[in-house]
Amino acid sequence: MLFGGWQPILHTLIVGVLGYVGIILLLRASGKRTLSKFNMFDFIVTVAFGSVLASMMLSKSTSLAQGLAAFGVLILGQYALTWMSSRFEKFDKLIKAEPRLLFHHGQVIEKAMKDERVARSELDSALRDSSLGSIGEVAAMVLETDGTISVIPKSKAGDEASIPNAKE
Structure with missing residues (x-):
């Protein structure tokens, strides 16, 4: 129970190293987008990668191939x-938030905050991360599709057009 012999350990080491190298080569061949900031599908793929690698390393019934x-x-x-x-806007809207x-305009949009389950403390954290001194310097805060909160300073906002695709 504590030690099942050297063969399972050797299997884990060999398959682990080869699997790791295989992941690196496949990800490198697939391009930068595969490792972009997380959206829902990126999260699913990442969890699945971990599951597959664990199965490869620990299960004798799952081969390296x-x-x-x-x-x-x-x-x-x-x-x-x-x-x-990237080619079909309707498909993009279907799968992405x-x-x-x-x-916006000095006001927290309470309905959006409630709908998106965002706490005021998260806005405060985003403000600190943005290096702005106060909320008075902020034109808008946007919850991005990857879950991050973008802070748009008044100095860069200029007009409504500089807050693209964000709905209220």
């Missing part, structure tokens, strides 16, 4: 989603 094939399927799926999303305006 099966694991690498699974990585290939996940990367191909991610590539297909991003390809479709839109940015949401949380703060």
Whole structure:
């Protein structure tokens, strides 16, 4: 129970190293978009990568070839989603959330905050991260599709056109 012999350990080491190298090569071949900031689909692929790698390393019934094939399927799926999303606006809107305006013209938009389950403390944190001195310097705060909050300073906002695609 505590030690099952050297063969399982050797299997884990060999498959772990080869699987790791395989992931790196597949991700490198698939392009930068596969590792972009997280959206829902990126999160799913990341969790699935971890599951596949764990199965490869710890299960004798999952071969290295099966694991690498699974990585290939996940990367191909991610590539297909991003390809479709970049070419078909309706598909993009179907699978991706839109940015949401949380703060504008000196006012917190309470309905948006409640709908998106964002606490006021998260706006405060985004303000601190932005290096602005006070909320008075902020034109808008937008909840981005990857869950981050963008802070748009008044000095850069200029007009409404500089807050693209954010709905209230």
